[in-house]
Amino acid sequence: MSVLRADGVTVRFGGLVAVQDVRFAVEQGEIYAVIGPNGAGKTTLFNAVTGIYAPTEGRVEFNGKEQVEPLTVRIIARLLATFFVVGVSTVIGLNIETIWTAVIIDNYKFGELFPWAHGIECFFSTLWNLPPAKSILPFLLGGGIGAGAAAVSWSRGRRAPDHIARSGVARTFQNIRLFNELSLVQNVLVGMDYRMETGFWSALFRLPKFYAERSQCHAAARELLQFVGLGDRADQAAGSLPYGFRRRLEIARALAGKPSIILLDEPAAGMNPSEIVALMALIRRVRDAGTTVVLIEHHMRLVMGVSDRILVLQYGRQIAEGIPEEIRVNPKIIEAYLGSENHG
């Protein structure tokens, strides 16, 4: 079973077809490269895979499942509860003066004890005896708007990047997106966040499990920084890192959640030859540690050196797929990719 499978993925922006009918499957433990001239739709394909854009057509599967949050009974129950709560709140809000008068003002004599049981009885009887225009109508209207909005926001979020990331798909960005004001360790810890279990209350009251998890995660984050070769800079701000190291930090951050697949968007951009050699070694180590790697890259020595298979895109279509040796000698690709870029 493939770790990642794209089945006829098409992304359209209005009339522009950025990616058209792309099909590929990445197997467990592979290094898979996507190449193509600038504007071929590589990053758009990545964005469609990771949920930043929804593909206009086609499916993306991870480990044989489409990454769309399923419509479960719990979600339906939550929508119904939203309907009820918002509806009742609307009715109470609209009739608050009537209700307050009937429940509080009519029953409460200054200085005397308030008859709570009678008050609650009055509350329900007032609510019950409201004219339909002031009860049923606002209930349906308010509840409908509330539940409708909740349903819309749920359906928008069901293929959101956070949901896909949580299912074990990590990525880096072409235009590096680090959290510049956080330290390196903190950056990695953000990537680890969805694996953490302690919540609001254990942080607020500093419960023992908070400390346990903190020390465990900090140790893991430092280890990961060590792994990408940034161990001695762990407490520095990410914004102060030299350019070549930022990509490594992005890789560490992406690996922090122990993803089953990592997508690298031009990891070698802006690196010098010796940094690229080190990056190739790092990519191999990531794969050897058990993470499948998909990468977009322009740097041919890197692509040919590390990839097991290569997919070539041009103008949003896939024009070839194969092992490096096949791609190297394929005349179509030399013309379309190398030819056009080098002589154009």
Added chain:
Amino acid sequence: MTMRWRPGPIFIILAIAAFIPLLDQVLPAKMQLSEAIRGVFLYAILALGLNVVTGYAGLLNLGIAAFMAIGAYTFGILTCEIYPFQLGFWPAIALTIPIGALAGFILGAPTLGLRGDYLAIVTLGFGEIVQDVLKNLDVVTKGTQGINPLPAPNFGGGEWTAEDEYKWYYLFFVLLVLTVLAIRNLERSRLGRAWFSIREDEIASRSMGIRVERIKMIAFATAAAIAAFAGGLSASVLSSTGEPSNYDFQISILALCIVIVGGIGSIAGVLVGALVMVGLNSIVLVKATAWMAAHGIGGQGNVLLSPNNWKYLIFGLALILAVRLKPNGLLPPRIERAHK
């Protein structure tokens, strides 16, 4: 492990604040500070709340005063004798926190999908709507009269009065310290880190698996809860909720000025910012007015010569100077050294 503990700026500021009443003992009556500093504490709590949503999560909230009003009226309705609930000070002040959080949730749920400026406008509108509702719902809120009298805490023998200045001072001090501790605990946790990451880059944090809406919602509700808590305290010390227009846009802007002047996203900065902004307003200007009156300068008739009327000029000036000279605030946040 040997880790030498060094006092941070927050500790130093709070330690100095703890000794202000002692200083008052030796200062002449005209120079007494503790009552004014109490106001600083109140606004510091409010601004700490705003700092969570605006400083940490980067969501501009221009309606924080509305949550303060909700806290004040919650406290009023729960404690005042004209209502049947009649809780004491402590349970009522504790209840302002969840009710504030609920109000934050109600505003946040439909609006947190909005970006930057749009959210600011919604919160601004919310601030105005809450005032109008409180003003017009006079069956419940007594309209412009405000709800009074409200109880003070009775702690160590009998209910406090305005005379018990130092009791109030230390009550506010302790509550401020608790607020600081709570926020510091949240800031230095998984949640705080998620807030920062959203402020820095929302798309990147989402792609790292951070549930952005949920994290924003927690920031919004936390801020609202703290602001409501500040509102309850202010109602208690005044023994009245005051009229709804006491919680207008000026208060929201004052809180925002405190956060910006002090240092966005920095607890110590907010404390210093509160001292500077509220101190200008309620210490320097008040003392200046008293001094000028004593020396026969200005007086009732002359608007320009009354320092109290200068405050908006000074707020604006302070804000411009702060943004021009210290864009990160007086005490900007430091990169947190990760704990081993």
